[in-house]
Amino acid sequence: MLALTEVRRRKLQFGFVTGVVALIAYLIIMVTGLGLGLYEAAGTALLNLNGDHLAYAANSNLSVIRSRLSDEDVAEVRSLPGAEAATPIGYVAAVIEFGPDESDTAAIIGVIPGSFAEPEVVEGRPIESPTEILVDRAWVRVAGTRVGDTLALPVGFETRDFTVAGIVDRGYFFFQPGMYVDLASWQDLVFQGEAMQKPAASLVLLQGRDLAGTRSENWRIVTKEDGFNNIEGVQAQQSTVDALRYMGLLIGAMVIGVFFYVITLQKVSLLGILKAIGAPGPYLVTQGLLQVLVVCIVGAAVAVGLALLTEATVLASDTIPINFTSGAMATSSISVVIAGVVGSLLSARQVASIDPIIAMQQQ
Amino acid sequence: MAILQLRGVSKSFGQGARRVDAVRDFSLEVDRGEVVALEGPSGSGKTTLLALAGALLTPTAGEIRVDGDDITKYGARARTRYRRDRVGFVFQGSNMVPFLTARENLLLVGEFGAGDRAALRRRADELLDQLDLIPVRDQVATSLSGGERQRVAIARALMRDPSLLLVDEPTASLNFELGTRVVDALLSEVHLRDKACIMVTHDDRMAQRADRLVEIRDGSVLSDRPLR
Ligand SMILES: Nc1ncnc2c1ncn2[C@@H]1O[C@H](COP(=O)(O)OP(=O)(O)OP(=O)(O)O)[C@@H](O)[C@H]1O
Ligand SMILES: [Mg+2]
Numbered sequence: 001m002l003a004l005t006e007v008r009r010r011k012l013q014f015g016f017v018t019g020v021v022a023l024i025a026y027l028i029i030m031v032t033g034l035g036l037g038l039y040e041a042a043g044t045a046l047l048n049l050n051g052d053h054l055a056y057a058a059n060s061n062l063s064v065i066r067s068r069l070s071d072e073d074v075a076e077v078r079s080l081p082g083a084e085a086a087t088p089i090g091y092v093a094a095v096i097e098f099g100p101d102e103s104d105t106a107a108i109i110g111v112i113p114g115s116f117a118e119p120e121v122v123e124g125r126p127i128e129s130p131t132e133i134l135v136d137r138a139w140v141r142v143a144g145t146r147v148g149d150t151l152a153l154p155v156g157f158e159t160r161d162f163t164v165a166g167i168v169d170r171g172y173f174f175f176q177p178g179m180y181v182d183l184a185s186w187q188d189l190v191f192q193g194e195a196m197q198k199p200a201a202s203l204v205l206l207q208g209r210d211l212a213g214t215r216s217e218n219w220r221i222v223t224k225e226d227g228f229n230n231i232e233g234v235q236a237q238q239s240t241v242d243a244l245r246y247m248g249l250l251i252g253a254m255v256i257g258v259f260f261y262v263i264t265l266q267k268v269s270l271l272g273i274l275k276a277i278g279a280p281g282p283y284l285v286t287q288g289l290l291q292v293l294v295v296c297i298v299g300a301a302v303a304v305g306l307a308l309l310t311e312a313t314v315l316a317s318d319t320i321p322i323n324f325t326s327g328a329m330a331t332s333s334i335s336v337v338i339a340g341v342v343g344s345l346l347s348a349r350q351v352a353s354i355d356p357i358i359a360m361q362q363q
Numbered sequence: 364m365a366i367l368q369l370r371g372v373s374k375s376f377g378q379g380a381r382r383v384d385a386v387r388d389f390s391l392e393v394d395r396g397e398v399v400a401l402e403g404p405s406g407s408g409k410t411t412l413l414a415l416a417g418a419l420l421t422p423t424a425g426e427i428r429v430d431g432d433d434i435t436k437y438g439a440r441a442r443t444r445y446r447r448d449r450v451g452f453v454f455q456g457s458n459m460v461p462f463l464t465a466r467e468n469l470l471l472v473g474e475f476g477a478g479d480r481a482a483l484r485r486r487a488d489e490l491l492d493q494l495d496l497i498p499v500r501d502q503v504a505t506s507l508s509g510g511e512r513q514r515v516a517i518a519r520a521l522m523r524d525p526s527l528l529l530v531d532e533p534t535a536s537l538n539f540e541l542g543t544r545v546v547d548a549l550l551s552e553v554h555l556r557d558k559a560c561i562m563v564t565h566d567d568r569m570a571q572r573a574d575r576l577v578e579i580r581d582g583s584v585l586s587d588r589p590l591r
Contacts, residue, residue: 001474002474005462005467009463270461273454273458274460274471276419276454277519278443278446278447278475279443279447279474279475280440280443281443283475356419356446357414357420359419359452359454360410360413360454360531
């Protein structure tokens with residue numbers, strides 16, 4: 001194969017462009033991983049809730065933070081004809097002390113023990129009293145908390161100790177590791193010391209069909225996915241990440257395109273000679289594309305290797321929200337290869353249009 | 364019988380005031396086993412004539428027959444096949460694929476054409492031997508000397524055993540001794556295998572080794588005489 005022989009004999013040239021492609025592909029994989037990681041950090045815990053719809057306070061603009069539902073609201077939603085099951089959920093962010101001078105923020109989610117909103121534990125047991133708490137693995141990674149440990153949560157101007165009953169694997173909520181307490185404890189956490197009437201919940205989690213769009217003066221129901229997409233910043237964040245990916249692909253396509261265009265220009269007289277001695281145009285175009293594929297596939301493979309290495313070393317211990325899935329890596333790699341082929345189409349046209357007569361005119 | 368027949372061939376480039384008549388009403392026949400030396404000043408139309416005979420250009424007027432076939436009637440694919448299988452080109456200057464060895468440059472013709480690979484390898488080794496290229500056959504083209512490169516070019520042109528050889532100034536970059544060897548190798552191949560050959564040259568001493576000498580001026584035949 002002429003194309004492959006050239007790659008083998010011009011290692012420096014092709015190695016260089018393969019390296020550049022690898023770096024671009026690596027960047028795209030990292031950005032994709034970051035996008036996925038941020039997406040998950042934004043609210044996997046919400047998406048993992050065992051229901052399909054969520055009722056928000058009507059005036060909350062679908063913000064979990066601002067949503068406050070009264071007992072009457074919860075009862076009303078619960079009695080909707082389409083609602084097969086409904087359970088109230090509370091949310092509040094709290095700073096948790098887990099050691100002397102050590103604290104971090106967590107998303108405290110109040111659930112009724114035994115309800116379908118309560119996550120299953122992967123270690124330990126479910127909560128049985130208002131002073132018990134379930135913590136997410138994401139928190140365990142940060143704080144090293146274990147079953148039986150005590151965590152101090154702020155209640156009014158005091159703190160209250162909660163015993164860790166079990167560990168769950170539900171992910172993040174609002175970029176914070178989730179923790180689950182009795183709904184009554186949640187009410188204390190949020191409203192202790194405040195003179196007004198305590199709201200019953202932030203949201204109501206629902207199981208049922210055709211509920212989306214149902215609303216009253218005080219509440220409205222949307223699908224869980226809509227709820228997720230309305231988490232503050234999720235959409236802006238995803239479009240930023242997408243823009244970065246497309247920029248990367250565009251730059252990749254341009255770098256590969258320019259490189260092969262320059263290579264083609266350098267070889268115009270050689271290509272003319274090959275055509276003059278009987279090489280068909282499509283053969284030469286195919287050979288060029290073969291080189292593009294080799295460069296892009298090797299570059300993408302190197303990038304995947306680098307990404308796996310990064311995951312195993314830099315990211316293993318850290319809390320950077322990057323998540324590599326094999327699907328995302330495959331998509332990124334294939335995108336890079338496609339970008340490379342698209343970028344080199346200009347050169348393919350150039351090759352196809354070379355007139356073999358230049359072989360005679362070069363003297 | 365003539366392998367190549369040019370009848371009233373003209374070729375002009377450009378339009379109107381910028382029109383150049385590179386070849387005018389040119390007629391020539393080259394027989395089997397005959398080497399015609401084509402001599403003329405710079406710009407007289409020698410290269411254009413070779414390009415016409417090799418189907419790299421189509422004439423503005425006239426007829427070009429090779430083995431009786433009018434090649435000016437060929438479409439793009441037929442022209443590519445014609446160049447691959449029936450014509451051997453030797454261009455002036457460096458015309459090797461630079462990253463391939465001498466031997467690989469010969470085997471190149473097998474890359475884009477059908478053909479028995481083993482037979483092509485045998486043919487390549489035979490030609491390398493005939494042209495004294497065995498010692499350098501595995502050297503990359505860029506490391507070959509001018510004379511070696513020119514001989515590889517001739518060997519490559521002969522790979523598919525074409526009936527017509529078109530050679531443009533094969534000795535321009537060589538000294539007399541080397542040039543003679545290259546031309547003699549070419550002549551013996553043409554005579555041995557009954558090919559037809561047009562060899563463009565500036566060098567009268569090289570032209571004298573051919574079977575016939577055609578002088579060209581401003582695109583037309585000035586003189587045409589046998590040398591033996
Ligand atoms: N593609 C082209 N477009 C316009 N004019 C051309 C083209 N090719 C050749 N010519 C003109 O045709 C004439 C003959 O050119 P050609 O290359 O055949 O000369 P030549 O006899 O091979 O000269 P030299 O000995 O210098 O190689 C020249 O005047 C040249 O400028
Ligand atoms: Mg010329």
